[in-house]
Amino acid sequence: MKETDFKNQVVVVTGAGQGLGRAYAELFASRGAAVVVNDTGFGEDGQALADKVAEFIRASGGEAVSIKESVAERDSVKRIVEGTLQRYGRIDALVHNAGIVRDRPILEMSDEAFNNVLNVHLYGSFYLLQEIHPVMCRQDYGRIVLITSSAALHGVATQTNYAAAKAGIFGLVQAYKEELSGRNIQCNMVAPLAVTQMTSESINPDFHKFLKPEKVAPMVAYLCSKECTFSGCLYAAGAGYYGRIGIFWSNGVYFSNDTVSIEDIAENLEKISDMKNSTHISSSIHSARKFMRNVFKQINS
Ligand SMILES: NC(=O)c1ccc[n+]([C@@H]2O[C@H](COP(=O)([O-])OP(=O)(O)OC[C@H]3O[C@@H](n4cnc5c(N)ncnc54)[C@H](O)[C@@H]3O)[C@@H](O)[C@H]2O)c1
Incomplete structure (x- = not known):
């Protein structure tokens, strides 16, 4: 099988100063990409995490530059994109991976904690898509991966802010993929699981050695490669498991009477509610057909 490479490609990875983002950045660099290592964080020694990772990649023979702007504000996102274009002239792929958590039970969740989390994950996605979309349209090429979480799909107590932000990314991508129709730009999502500074305290230490960020990176990199020709999909990756997550609708019940009562329900x-034999619904047209099946049946009878 032909080896996937990123030679002559420029990849922006947000939150790449440590954890999962660092693993993505290093994999892209090892396959020939020029990597923009974006991160606002600092290590205990006071050095910027983004600088450290970019230096490490260069010392390993790769090409990388650090940009220490926040993804949570419009103007700094503009500077991430402008800085990348000034340095490398194009953006082939974006991985929006930067993330924070501010866990609190709902009644203790301040507006600030809620907004801060939405700003990094959801508004960061929105700003990045808006700033990078024209660049990728000019190139008629682009690959985007936004990082979401199983916490958004299934819920974790104390994470209403994080779940809302990560679920928002799912909706954002579903609408954005429709706007990409006909273009050579693909946008997908990954829900990872790995031990990082964000998760190490909540994961049993016995499992740590199985949950390396490097196990998530190939899935993200594939979705950022030329080989990826689809959009709107969500993949789970972690601990050696790779799978697709989809939206399934039950067969449901169709009532043809004019009025339906609460008792009918x-x-x-x-x-x-029976999910046996449920159907994978992958577009809004597909979902509309599901609603309308009974209507069409009645019109055509
Ligand atoms: N680790 C997991 O199991 C897991 C599970 C589900 C989702 N995720 C998601 O994966 C992503 C990476 O998580 P991680 O576990 O590697 O966490 P991490 O804390 O190790 O890394 C996140 C990085 O994002 C940076 N960052 C935070 N705010 C930023 C901002 N405004 N601008 C730029 N950089 C910023 C941080 O400095 C940090 O280096 C996050 O989006 C997280 O929500 C992780």
């Missing part, structure tokens, strides 16, 4: 709830 109550009596049929088991059937309405």
